[in-house]
């Protein structure tokens with residue numbers, strides 16, 4: 001079986017950044033499609049809540065009528081005759097909170113009012129939301145859900161002996177093919193990566209796998225019609241009062257994988273009145289949990305020195321399944337946490353996966369004595385504490401810090417892949433300890449270091465290409481891994497100042513930009529100074545940098561102060577000084593605390609001395625009153 005399903009780097013990167021606003025429409029839809037494909041294989045890249053409420057929501061916000069939002073996301077296709085479904089099999093609307101369910105109940109209430117039906121007296125049904133393979137049984141044939149209107153005939157699974165759960169009758173409409181959880185864990189986990197792989201294999205046209213056949217014959221895999229599901233029933237009042245109990249108790253009613261609870265109105269008149277969108281029935285909603293947790297045992301905690309010298313505790317765990325993925329490592333926030341919470345060998349912890357793939361340790365259930373390293377695992381230097389963190393104070397010689405810095409550079413450039421961990425380790429062992437030195441390498445030297453002829457040429461080609469291919473200047477800056485200068489901040493900074501000018505900025509210049517506070521500003525200045533020489537040498541190698549357009553150059557008719565530098569002085573009446581500063585920054589201006597030659601406007605409130613005004617005027621600064629300033633926006 002193909003075990004190598006890792007999604008492409010670019011996809012993982014989009015997932016990790018969780019910034020759908022940075023994607024074009026096409027990129028966004030493509031990303032959603034890829035996520036759906038992995039999800040259907042049983043190897044989700046994202047949590048469902050992130051898929052639904054971060055990425056899908058962005059598409060909904062941009063294009064409420066986008067066709068992707070109106071399609072039932074496809075399952076893997078199977079061979080078979082295409083047939084029209086006797087009734088539509090749609091997706092479901094989702095809610096991730098009680099409030100979401102309350103809003104839906106309000107819509108039901110409105111429908112009840114319109115029909116003159118007593119809302120309080122309505123009955124609701126809550127069933128486990130089976131996480132299997134959706135199908136429809138009309139009594140003669142079994143169909144896949146397909147696009148919700150047409151499906152594929154997969155009646156063969158009944159011929160193979162699949163039974164109908166509950167009363168065993170055929171022809172009960174929609175349901176799911178599911179496999180007993182415990183049976184899967186004990187009999188199938190060695191042969192199938194996940195339940196979805198298994199479901200696919202029993203539906204497959206040819207070559208039925210022997211373990212799959214045995215599962216069908218042991219009735220451990222079944223077709224479960226929704227009509228036969230055990231349920232909870234009650235009124236709106238009971239839903240609201242017993243909400244927590246219902247959403248915990250209902251999934252536990254079955255021994256199959258469940259990914260939520262389905263709430264629906266039972267009254268047929270209301271169902272007909274509410275109807276459906278192209279995507280879901282309005283009389284039904286799925287409640288899903290957006291946090292997934294697991295309780296696991298720690299095998300050991302390993303210290304790892306990062307590029308900044310911070311030594312991070314990485315917990316290696318008994319492999320555990322968490323929202324579809326096998327997890328074998330997790331990060332503790334810092335060593336103080338390891339020490340205080342007792343994250344040692346054999347400790348039992350609670351893991352929370354609340355977004356992306358790598359989970360964090362949130363709670364220790366059974367603590368064990370922790371091991372706190374005294375020396376750097378990479379260079380052996382005695383470690384020092386700085387607030388909650390342990391640091392290796394040896395940036396110049398510590399292999400881990402040097403290698404991780406180099407790796408970060410190439411990983412961030414993102415246009416070359418020959419300089420991974422192994423290559424860099426080898427280069428560093430041979431005395432190469434900076435990105436600059438790497439660009440000085442030649443073929444002969446590489447071969448002396450033990451790289452083969454072909455590998456050497458490939459590495460050199462890649463280095464040449466990294467300079468030739470166009471790359472955004474903010475990404476290039478971000479590659480230096482400057483503390484407090486992630487890609488977002490790099491881009492923001494370069495929207496206001498050209499790349500080479502950033503080394504001469506004052507604190508005032510930096511905090512005048514939206515998103516930079518005093519503390520960040522100080523760190524940025526100190527750290528830019530530290531890397532300046534290294535940066536200039538590498539920059540001089542000649543990269544093909546695409547310049548970030550400056551705010552001041554962009555046509556922004558909506559804001560008369562975009563790109564301008566403003567100083568406020570005196571007491572303002574329109575709002576507090578902070579409020580006006582924030583507002584001006586939002587409108588694209590820089591706000592400085594004192595007048596300089598770069599200032600465009602000095603905005604004067606009440607009680608401003610004449611000397612201050614004439615000094616500004618002498619520098620060529622336009623002095624305007626608060627009223628005149630506000631008039632610019634009319």
Ligand SMILES: NC(=O)c1ccc[n+]([C@@H]2O[C@H](COP(=O)([O-])OP(=O)(O)OC[C@H]3O[C@@H](n4cnc5c(N)ncnc54)[C@H](O)[C@@H]3O)[C@@H](O)[C@H]2O)c1
Pocket residue numbers: 035036037039044045046047048049051052072073089090091092093094127128129130131134135145175176226229262286
């Ligand atoms: N994590 C990811 O990357 C990712 C990617 C794609 C989709 N998804 C998830 O899948 C969702 C869309 O997929 P979908 O439309 O197949 O599934 P869904 O979650 O909308 O579920 C709809 C289906 O639930 C089934 N169902 C199960 N139990 C039921 C019950 N008791 N009563 C009624 N119906 C029941 C029905 O077959 C119905 O077709 C997304 O909203 C998202 O949450 C996640």
Ligand SMILES: [Zn+2]
Pocket residue numbers: 305376377378379380381392393394398399400401
């Ligand atoms: Zn070290």
